[in-house]
Amino acid sequence: MRRYGKHTDEDDIRVRPSRRGTRPRTNRRPAHEDATEGFVLTVDRGRVHCLVGDRTITAMKARELGRKSVVVGDRVAVVGDLSGDKDTLARIVRVEERRSALRRTADDDDPFERVVVANADQLAIVTALADPEPRPRLIDRCLVAAFDAGLDPLLILTKSDLAPPDALLDSYGSLGIRHVVTTREEFDEETVGRVRELLAGRVTAFVGHSGVGKTTLVNALVPERQRATGEVNAVTGRGRHTTVSALALPLPGGSGWVIDTPGVRSFGLHHVDPSRVIHAFPDLEPGTVECPRACSHDEPDCALDAWVTEGHADPARLHSLRRLLATRNTAPSRPRGVCGLSLIHFSEPQSQLETSYAVFCLKTNILRINLS
DSSP states (O other): OOSSOSSOOGGGSOOOOOTTOSOOOOSOOOOOTTOEEEEEEEEETTEEEEEETTEEEEEEEOGGGTTOOOOTTOEEEEEEOOSOOTTOOEEEEEEOOOSOEEEEBSSTTOOOOEEEEESOSEEEEEEESSSSOOOHHHHHHHHHHHHHHTOEEEEEEEOTTTSOSHHHHHHHGGGTOEEEEOOSSOOOHHHHHHHHHHHTTSEEEEEOOTTSSHHHHHHHHSTTSOOOOOOBOTTTOOBOOOOOSOEEEEOGGGOOEEEEOOOOSOOBOTTOOGGGGGGGOTTTGGGGGGSOTTOOSSSTTOTHHHHHHTTSSOHHHHHHHHHHHHHHHOOOOOOTTOOSOEEEEOOSOOOHHHHHHHHHHHHTTEEEEOOO
């Protein structure tokens, strides 16, 4: 049956309204010129807590940001309900350009970068002299990441009442890194005052593996905000993973910010270009002018050897540079997808006992392979 006649026009055609609305699609997005600036304090399961003026608000990323990450230390533009009242939610519509970004990867062969902290000025590398034992290679990796991000490194050695700091300080003396040595006991006003002087007027990120005392030190610096701390495992000698998210805290008197981060067990440097590490050594950088093209600064034809021999720089500085470069190039790695699997060979036919044991092996990350 014909619905329309022979002489129909557009007014006779019935148009069914679209379920998606009648607004025309456009690539133009609002500029949000009236957005308010905020400072990201912490990120927790998709909710971003920001400081706007003198109040803390909860916000979430706007859809137009896509996959762009928001991390602690970011300067963001927020719109919506900025009252900070309970059950209110604002939107982050823009992430301002970062002046610095501390990055790391899970391993040296992992291409996925993770931004740990944004807009920091200083990286405080916290390590214990004992319980747990110091890990110099992790310190070296943090130094490379700090130099690559343009951050000033600060070495904080804790638990000096358990082991002397001299050997560790001597190994980093040629780098000219500022340092502070503390004890395991409660921090007194003198120790806290010395640390605050080094943090004044700056945004400082604290990094280190679990159990070294990062959060304990942060609690002493910001006594009104007491974060949970844990004890070192007496069996494994490792710290317990107590801090689960990064948090920015203001120092008393508004003299700076400290950012407490979760403990790390690895610090991948896949994102670091070794050629940029030399910029952290201004006394050696002029000597690279005579280096061959694409010189790694750790090869026989490197001009830095002659530069140091002529007395332009301390030989210990060149040794420190090459040690940091070696840290980037000689990292132990496992084949991707392999997580410490053990191989067990069964040559006899399977029995009830073997079947039960195979199930146990699978549950405990042991790979059973029958080669018969």
